[in-house]
Amino acid sequence: MSYTYDELKHKTVAQLREIAKEQEHEALQGYTQLNKEHLLEALCKALGIEMHKQTVVVDIDKTGIKAKIRDLKKKRDEVIAAGDHDALKKVRRQISHQKRILKRAAIQV
Numbered sequence: 001m002s003y004t005y006d007e008l009k010h011k012t013v014a015q016l017r018e019i020a021k022e023q024e025h026e027a028l029q030g031y032t033q034l035n036k037e038h039l040l041e042a043l044c045k046a047l048g049i050e051m052h053k054q055t056v057v058v059d060i061d062k063t064g065i066k067a068k069i070r071d072l073k074k075k076r077d078e079v080i081a082a083g084d085h086d087a088l089k090k091v092r093r094q095i096s097h098q099k100r101i102l103k104r105a106a107i108q109v
Contacts, residue, residue: 002047003019004049005049008040008043009040013035013036013039016036016039016040017031017039020039020042020043020046023046025042025046027042027046028042028043028046055106056107057102057105057106060101060105065101065102068098069095069098072091072094072098073095075091076088079091
């Protein structure tokens with residue numbers, strides 16, 4: 001049976017050991033002694049599964065948005081020092097909006 005990283009990640013250690021028992025690969029030697037993190041890594045290596053998904057931001061200026069976020073964080077610190085609660089709420093909302101833009105533009109490759 002073919003597995004994905006997400007499927008393996010959500011299995012228990014006992015289930016992962018059962019899968020490892022069926023496989024014969026040098027990365028799985030001593031699989032009974034491995035904890036979940038190391039067992040998952042060894043299984044992925046043995047089965048040829050990519051462990052991490054890479055995300056790429058498309059159609060926007062990522063560095064420009066990150067610069068805006070840094071500027072807004074500086075502004076937030078100034079507003080906190082001044083004690084203006086309404087302005088603080090606005091700045092925090094702007095920061096989260098910029099972060100949301102980045103998350104929406106990210107696609108997994």
